Amino acid sequence: MMQQFVDRENELEALERAWKSEGPEMIVIYGRRRVGKTALALRFIEGKPAVYFLADERGEENLREFRRKIAQFFGDPVLERSDLGWLELFEYLARKGEKLVVVIDELPYIVEHDGAFPSVLQKAWDSHLQGSPLKLVLVGSSIGMMEDLLGYKSPLYGRRTMQIELKPLRYWHVREFLPSYSEEDLMRVYGAVDGIPLYLRQFRDELSFWENLKNLMLRKESFLYAEAEFLLRQEFREPARYFAILRAISLGKTRHGEIVDYTGFDRGVVSKYLDNLARIGVIRKVYPAFEPEKRRNMRYEMADNYYAFWFRFVYPNRELVERELYGEALKIVRRDYDHYMGRVLEKASLDFLWKRFAFERAGRWWGKREEIDIVGLKGGTAHFFEVKWKELKEREARGILKDLERKAELVSKLKDLPRRFGLVARRIEGKERLADEGYLVFDLKDMFKP
Ligand SMILES: Nc1ncnc2c1ncn2[C@@H]1O[C@H](COP(=O)(O)OP(=O)(O)OP(=O)(O)O)[C@@H](O)[C@H]1O
Ligand SMILES: [Mg+2]
Incomplete structure (x- = not known):
């Protein structure tokens, strides 16, 4: 299939502006898993002098790998064999005085291993990078941690020059992934996977919506069948209660009290779990427009359609899927999908009307x-x-x-x-x-x- 890049025009424009500026930049890109952060960073550095570094769980190895990347960029074997630490590496970059982009992707892995990293970065910024033309791009999927890094308690607070919270693509971009689909089917696709590029890419234009849905969501070996659970397990060690809460919300139990009644958990427990879910961007708190933002007015909703779909249709039908009764599972989805689409169209309409008016x-x-x-x-x-x-x-x-x-x-x-x-x-x-x-x-x- 064609590997075309969709939208992100505003983000790329902002990044280009940062590239053209004289001084150093500290740009933070964050957002939900799979939303396209890495792809955006890679697109931005295309054709520019740049070092792209992807951190991982290997702890110490990150520093060595980063050093290797910098050394390779400058063709400096001495640096490669050295044991310079993070601070010295940034000093090295500053001394070079070259205009280049340095991307550190999955920054939270580094911070997890080395809690002092933000302070080191602050120090590097204050004492070395200030006068340099270095464009530093920090990317991370853990919304919680990235927001902490931006928060006023963080040493990096006030140093960043730009932050991009990358959102899923708007519904109208779904068409670019599925050019031969009718408007109705495009909206149905949006209802199932929102505007998440990685998920949209899995749909095949030559298959019907329902055929795609069955293959992608309702088969036990398929990626999207496992994805929601996989992502939640990555965030939470004990996901069972989170599952119950998300199931409640997906059934339209959107008030705190309703969720307490449905799950049978303590009020306090529910509050804590809801906060955690909101923190990682799976749900969000909403208030009625043009009314005071009071606690009793608050409701919770799924932050994107993929999670909404998964908890509404996949989670309760896992038995069928595990038993490979795919046709039966699909029948249930087809029966209730129009009803489900009400909220989906509402969300899309809000985007549409904002743009229009x-x-x-x-x-x-x-x-x-x-x-x-x-x-x-x-x-x-x-x-x-x-x-x-x-x-x-x-x-x-x-x-x-x-x-x-x-x-x-x-x-x-x-x-x-x-x-x-x-x-x-x-x-x-x-x-x-x-x-x-x-x-x-x-x-x-x-x-x-x-
Ligand atoms: N703007 C886009 N247009 C088309 N495809 C895209 C776009 N952004 C991302 N993709 C596709 O989606 C896939 C996932 O995106 P990417 O890896 O950038 O997400 P991510 O936010 O970095 O995810 P993670 O949090 O898992 O690291 C990419 O491999 C790419 O194929
Ligand atoms: Mg990524």
Whole structure:
């Protein structure tokens, strides 16, 4: 298959700016596993003088390997045979005074082995690198540790010149991986693996969505079948309770109390586990838009569709998969997939509408009993949207819009503003007529228009 590189235009632009600057840079790239951090760093250094170093679990060996890489770059056999430490190596780099990029990938491995590394780096920066043109790029997958490294307690705080939290690709980029897929199937793919490039690459354009899904997720030897569990086991030594909590969230139990009830764990335990899951970016805390961020308003949601899919469909059907009853497993997924896609389309619609309207603020709103899928504020006008993974008849669409007008009254913060109402759905009959009447109506085709 074609090895094309998708998007990351903003990130590459920022990195190029850093490359062109006069002074030294300390750039931090972090984000979820598999999101494309290494690929981005490699893309950036293409055609530039650069040293790429990938740290691993071998402890001491990292320093030797790093030294070897620097020595090779400068063709310096004396350095290679030396026993210079990290600090001296950075001093060496500074003394060379050459403009080059040094990438340290999987930085957390170094810090794990050598807790003093951040202080060493700080010292190197303060006493040697300051006046040099060195572009240092620090990459790491452990969101928790990378955020600690950026935090004010870290010696590196205030030294970094740029940080990039790399996010999954937006839904519209899925098309670049599967050019012959229909908009509906592209959205279904997004629902299963989000915008994670490594996962998107596994899908084969010549196979149907369901065929791909079965091969990639529901077979016991397949990579994505094992991936979620593999990643969680890497983060947590005792994952069983995390699994129970994630299962609860994937079933729509998104309040703290509901998760406590579902799992039967202590309130305090649940809080601690939820915090840990949020820290590594598997879930996130959300508050209703245009309401105060109070604890009792808070909900939890899966941070990306891959985990959401896995806990919704793979985890509860592992027995079937282990027994190689793949067709049966697929049947269950097919039966419930439309229902599952509701939230997926909501998430995609939020990205779509942000891009379309450049809101000042937007998000899901909910109150005691009611919910509005998307509320956005733009130039003093409130925008209200419902999102439906359905093919709507004109009459249904009107009914939904009418009800939306009623619910909009409940958003007290936006009460006195001029307002627009809209709808996003798979397909909408009478779309033009509704648009003529001033409604903002979009279907999947609109969502994938460039
Ligand atoms: N922008 C992109 N366009 C196309 N493919 C990409 C892109 N980014 C990453 N990939 C593909 O996804 C794979 C995984 O990406 P990469 O190894 O960069 O992720 P990572 O964030 O470094 O993951 P890890 O946390 O596991 O180190 C790459 O091998 C590459 O094939
Ligand atoms: Mg990587």
